[in-house]
Amino acid sequence: MPLSEHEQRLLDQIERALYTEDPKFAHAVRSTNPQVHYKRRIVKAVLGFVLGVCALMAGLVINAGSVTVGVSVTGFLLMVACCVWALSSWKRMTGVGAEAATPKRSSRPARAGFMDRLEERWRRRSDGE
DSSP states (O other): OOOOHHHHHHHHHHHHHHHHHOHHHHHHHHHOOHHHHHHHHHHHHHHHHHHHHHHHHHHHHOOOTHHHHHHHHHHHHHHHHHHHHHHHHHHHHHTTTTTTSSOOOOSSOOOOOHHHHHHHHHHHHHHTO
């Protein structure tokens, strides 16, 4: 939703006041791109995924009993966590899934809830229908 003219003027005034008050901070805030942050998170997640694969393979190669299972499970869990982290960062970076956050209204009327139906039945019974 775009800002109104009044809101845009207020935002410009606040921005100018910030530049006059603390120019270093204003420049640092203005120059950072949020996509850079998400790209770094994706790179870190990929490195974590590779580390998880290495741990999983090391667990398969080592023949030390229960340690083998623990290392393998830890590697697998690290891989899953890094995949989730990378996908969530990618979604935020590209904006994919933002439309899924707002539910769409259907053209048909909404059905009454379970409790509403029970109350309606109780009213009909008590009225003698």
